[in-house]
Structure formats: structure tokens, C-alpha cells
Amino acid sequence: MLYSASIFAARFNITARDLEGYLAEALSQGGDYADLYFEHLLTSSISIDESIVKSASQGVSMGVGIRVISGERTGYAYTDDLAPEKIRKAARVAAHIAAGPSQADQIDLHEGGRHNLYPVLTAPAETAFADRVELVKRADRAARAYDSRIFQAQAVYADNLRQVMIATSDGVLTVDRQPLARLSVSALARQNGGPPQRGYSGGGGRVELGYFLDEKPPEHFAREAAREAIAMLDAAPAPAGEMTVVLGPGWPGILLHEAVGHGLEADFNRKGVSAFSGRVGQKVASELCTVIDDGTIPGRRGSLNMDDEGHPTGRNVLIENGVLCGYLQDKLSSRLLRSQSTGSGRRESYAHIPMPRMTNTFMLAGQSDPEEIVRSVPRGLYCANFGGGQVDITSGNFVFSASESYLIEDGRLTRPVRNATLIGNGPEALKYVSMVGNDLRLDEGIGICGKEGQSVPVGVGIPTLKIDRMTVGGTA
């Protein structure tokens, strides 16, 4: 997309000359760098519960965030009013961080190049509500039809269309149009008056609405949610203590996100507060493990044409054959560490300061047949699906919570067990990976990552993995 075609030029009549003026204002007190992040966000959400479409809402917000960097200091201000005097006022507030002579001469903006990973003609947010509401109705019907023991179903469809324009004092002007849609379904099952169990499924991406009609229809997610709820009806208490754990492919890749991903974000490492600080070149995983963060996979939820600092996203190798290769960098960290941005600077909105974040984080496929992996385990736990996870960056301890798992006894999945949290230590956990499946799968597009109060969409993925030692937090 070209600047001249963006909403900011076309509807708000903001010119490159205006932007150069705002940047000059931002650097009027000195400073090494300044940028402007303009955002126009259209959101909508439709939900069904008890087979009644109870809620439909939409909203629009817009604003500009202005950042000035001076050494390691950042000044930040934002405004939701795009009137020139309001933007200039915000620029002056951000400028206070620096104290020196103006650095603002000679900014001459030119448009930066980038890829187009989501050439969406009509964003879901621009389609008729009547078409979108059908998705939740179909999901509700399919979940209820799956099994007579399903007694509740809920579905939420949500989309947004984020239009951004970023101008930097490096002279780069970029614009992007970022569609995102997600359908999620939850189902409750009960049998013979026993306690209910919940199942959950969802997915989407930077796609057109047709994705939910052709590739992943509502029935797909609904059946998966219902299947999980039914499967858990017979769950026994989960085991407790250290054991062999096999993770199924796809969403269980949240392991990587928590165990290594956050710990490799450059802000923690430049500050020396991560358990991975100073470990580049060291072995932090078994040689079977190669971990990638890739923001360039077409249509994926975690993908972006450019990051939220206007830098093109990339495919970054974090761990190669077990050896730590590098960190996820944004502009500030790469400036201070004298390296290059990896296109990892992200933010929740114009009201937030960017920082290094993940995009789509996954492990490359290995050689093993997934069935052979399970057969090799005399006693252990097989985790097919997870809820969320969390990590303490400094100690490296991380958890993730299994929502569907099974006991492995004598190389066979025997019975389902109840929800349990798994805990490990980041720099240690992947050293115990002893088999990697040939079945790499990415999740279906449901991840939200939170860091310092900012949420951004992400993706994860793994092939089937065998981890010889991990602590399972059950009761049995």
C-alpha cells in the first residue's frame, strides 16, 4: 500500500510535509531519534450464547503516539485528536526527555519498502454484519449437534482492521493495513448429572472472511471444542512430579513462547535481567532443537508486513541445533547493543511504547514418527492441548497449563487426565528434548501475548516433542 492511498492521506489530509514538521518538533530539544505512529482501528465483535446472538458491537479509535529517544531514555506522548496543534503539543511533551540543541534539521521522508503478506482485498471488518453473524450461529448449531451431552455452547467472532502510518527521523515513511479475524467456540459437556467439563477451540488470521467459509469453517472449531469437552468427561486426576512429557503438534508450541521466546527478547538481555543474558553461542537446548521466530508467514495471526516501528519483519533463528543464536531486537535495543533490528518492535496501540516481541515462534520438524515417539514412553503424560502460560524472565521458570492430556502407559495413550500445570526452567527444559516429530504444525490462530500490560497477537507451533523430564502439577 502506498502512503497516498492510506486513510491518513486520503481522509485526514496529512501530508509528508506535516509529518516532517511534527518530527522536527519532537527533536526540538535534542534526542537521537523520534518516530510517529498513527493508528486508525476499527473493531467488531459478535457473540452467541444459549443460541441467542446476545451482543454485537463495533468501535473506532484513532490517534498518534510520538516517541523521542535520547540515549537510553524514552519520552512518549499520544493524542486521539489528529488536529495539527494537538499533535504538535504531544510532540513537545515527548521532546522533554531530551535536553540539548535541536537535532531536527533535514528530515526528508521517503517511503520504505516491504513485503505484502496479507494481500486482503476486503477485510472481514468491512463485510456485511449479516454475513459475519452467520459464523457464530453455525458454530453454535454444530457444537450442540456434536453430541447429546453438550449442554452449553458459546461462540465469539471478533475482527479488526488496523491502519497504521509510521514516520521516523531516519527519514522512512511506511503505511500498512492490517486485517485480523478470529472465531472461538467453547462447549460444556455433562453426563449423568456429573460435573461439567469445558472444551475450547478457535482460530483465524490476517485473512478475508472467506477463510471461515472455505478453509476453516465454524463447524471445524465447534466440533473440536465439543470433542475436547466430551473427551475430558472421563478424566482422572493428573499425576504429580517429574516425568516424561510428550507434547502434541501445534498450539502446545506455547512451550517455546514461554520457555525461550520471552527470555530472548532483547530488552531483558541488554539489561542483564533474563536467565538467557550473556548466553549467545551457548548450548541451551538439545541439538534436535532449532527454534525460529518468523513474522513473514503469509496470512498468519502473528505476521506483519512491517513491525510497529516501520521495520520489515523477518525470519529470525533464535536457537539452531541447540545453540543460542541471538535475540529479538527492536530499534532501541539494537541501537544500544550495536546490532540490527530484527523487525521485532511491537506495541498494542498508539498509546503504547514499542518493545521487542515475538511474532510466530516455532520449532523446525525433526525425523521421528509421532506414533513412534509415544510408543517409546513406558510411563508419561501426553499433552494435546493447552490453555495459557507464563514465565518469570529472571529465574527462567515458566508454566503452561494443559487443558487436554492423557496418561501414557506402556507406549499407549490410556486415559484422559484433568487440567494440570507443567513447570520448567527456560535454559534447562529444552535440553531434555530427546525426540522431535516430523509433523510440525502451527496453531490455528488464537494466541494473545501479554508483556508489561501490552497485548499483541502471536502464533506458535511445534512438531510432536518428547521431553524426558518435566514437572507435572497434578494431585495424584
Place this chain on the structure above:
Amino acid sequence: MSHSRKPARAAAPSPGPRPLAPVPASEASNLLPDLASEIVRRAVSSGATGAECTISEGDEFSASIRLREIENLKEAGSRAAGLRILIGQKTGSCYTSDLSREGIDRLVRGAIELAEITTEDPHAGLPDPDELGQIESDLALFSPGVDRLTTEFKIEQAKQAEAAALDADPRIVNSEGAGFDTHTGRQIFANSLGFLGEYRTSYCSLSAVPVARDGESMERDSWWHAARSPERLESPQHVGATAARRALRRLNPVKVPTQKVPVVFESKVAASLLDCICDAVHGMAIYKHESFLAGKLGEKVAIANLTVVDDATIPGLFGTSPFDDEGVPSRRTVVIERGILKSYLLNSYAARKLGMKTTGNASRGLAGNAGIGHGNFYAERGVQTPEAIVSGVANGFYVTELIGMGVNIVTGDYSRGAAGLWIRNGEFAHAVSEVTIAGNLRDMLMNVEVIGSDLEFRTSMSCPTLKIGEMTVGGK
């Protein structure tokens, strides 16, 4: 999918689905209640049979210090409006940060259009007119002192807090920083039954996050305090020294063997157990049968020494408000009285579903139907000091941090990552980390052996130290 760094902000009334940008609160403020009433009138004249409008505005400031230097300064203001309408028993809602005439036109039109695609819901509606109202007395939610603080003062407070942590012990070798944050806001609510209310809030907080190191062991912890007015804040010295003490006591942790032992929850983490109770008495979860406490009204659900109250009327606290987000007066509700489940937390919708009366717990962002929130949710204090509780444990686990989301409110299954101190013969023996604690909330509530005397209202969720008779600790 997150990691924790700074402690979460106290639950001040949420300004909306996401922060929306600036205009100083002083500008044009008197017009906002008129605008809310006008939006409601416009909705009704456009065909709505009922309408509710929320307008929120706020100014935020944050200063963060790291290693005695300024790291970030951020300053901005925001405001936005949300509208929910009913046409008969169909609902639609919209929000916008564009409060211009055209923006309001789009807001009203959008909500009306959205109502078209929803389904008739026999329980949809506004509260009964005789349920509306507000507390007239001064609830001390706003202190002008917050706006009067200078940037220099705020920076200095954060610097002193960090210095107190860094200087506390030679093993405090690094810092994730210290921060001073302020927020002042204004909430306005109007509906088509003639309710119009507004209140202002203020908030300031001071936090420190030091990193301790001893050999290979690196641990981080934090301390923070928040208040409605600056003179009520804990001193920077206290915040910094407490944070340092917490980080130091975590050094050189041991991963203990898997075992069943008594578990003592420090007040700070005991509040998270109370959060589980709050989720379990949430009216929406009750009518959907998504809670292990559904249908248990009048039954014994906890040990007789446990009384849990939700009180949104206590002056000056973060869970206090004159009215809820449907215009119903805030109140005190006894949730569990001496172990007997006495009340759920309800908004008018959940109340109609259950054939009950609202408890004044409606909570909403700018878009969508009202959800359910809590006021000051707390467990009444017992008589034993925390020290006395610890000294009464021969062999057990004192938990100071919990991570992960391993709580299933549907089944009550509880399994989370934990860190803390091991208790041997009534004294702290060593730090513990990388373990899980697990049980079922149903059993845990029946097995609360001791409730501490140390109830303190630091956030809107408060609990004294609790001792649970037995849980499974998952470790080696």
C-alpha cells in the same frame, strides 16, 4: 501467554476496552454529562426503546527509572464514548473516540444497525427504574493532590525507591527499574430511564523491581503501593527496601520433592485465591453452569471461619464507586458467611436469568453488554498473625508467588506454578521454586485451617494470610 514484570495496577474503574487518547480532563469537562444525555436522546429518537451511554476520560502519567537514570516518561490523556441500545429485546452497541458531531452520528447509527443482526433475548433490558440510584455521600475517590504533583517530584520518588532497593544489600546487583504512575479519570453514565451520574477518580502508585544475585542464582521480586492521594503512599524507602527483601529471600531456591503438605498463602497470593471465589460466584458463570459454586446457594461451601464480603461503599478504596455500570447504587454484599454461600455477584441481566435481584455489580467497558465485576472483595480477618501461622507448621510450603492460569472454575481444579519458602519446624528453612501446587477449590475452601489477622486493602481484592491444611506440591 505472558510474563510478569511490574505488578499489575490496582483495579481502578476500567476506562474502556483499551486506552483511548488525550484531551486534558479540564477542557470542556462540563459538557460531557450533557453529551451523554444527548447521545441517549438521539438514540431514542432514532428508534431505540432503551439506551445506555458511558463516557470516560482520563489523564495518565508514568515515570520509570532504571539504575538511577530516567528510562521512560509518558504523558497523555484520552476520552471516548460507548453506547448500548435496545430495540425491543435486541441489543447493539458501539464506541468511538471521535466525539465530533459526525462521530456521534456514526455512533448512534452503528448501534441501531447492529441491533438488527442480534436475536430477541427475553432477558435483555435495563435495570428496573426503582433499582437505579447512587450513593450521595463523598466516597473519597478523587484527590486533587495527584494532579498537583510535579514531574520532578514523581521522578525523584521513583529514584529513591530504586535506590533504597539497590542500596539494601550487595547482592542486589541489578534492577528492572522503579516507577511512579498517576492516573486521574472521570466516568459518566446516562440511560434512557433518566439516570445520570458521574464521578472522578485519582490514582498514584510507586513500585520497585530489584534483581538479586548470588553465584549462579538470579531472582527478581517487586513491591508496590497505590493510593488515591499521594500523602497516603508508602514511602520510597519502604517500597524499595521491601522489594529488596523479597528478592533476596528467593535466592538459591531448592526444587523440593513431590509431596502433600500444608500450604500457607502469603496475603498477596491469598488474594488470588479469593479471585477464584469471585470468578466462581460471577452471575454469568452461575446461570451458564460454568462454576463449581453454581446451584450451591445456602449450602456450606467453605470452612465455618471463612466470611467473604464484596463492599463497594468503603471510602477511598480502589473497588469503591457510587453506582455500578448500569446506574444501580453500589452496596455491601456478603458472599460467604461463616462458610455458607449467601449470594452471587449479579448485574441486572444475570439477576433476571436467575430470578433474583441485581447486587449492583454491573461492570462494562465502552462496548458490549454489561458484564459483572466486584467492589472491594475481601475475606474477613482472623486472629492469628502471619508469624504465628508459620510457627504452627512443622513441614510445609509458604507461597509468595504464583504463576500461570491453571485454575478451572467449571470443575474447581487448581494447579499453578509456585515459588516461596519452605517451612520446617515453624521457621523458614530455604527458598523454593520451580514447583507446582495443586488441589481442587472445593476441597481447598473446606480445608482453610487458619485465617490471618493481616487484612489490608491494597487493591480491590484483599485477603489475609491463609493456611490450607493440605495440597499437592509437585517438584522433583
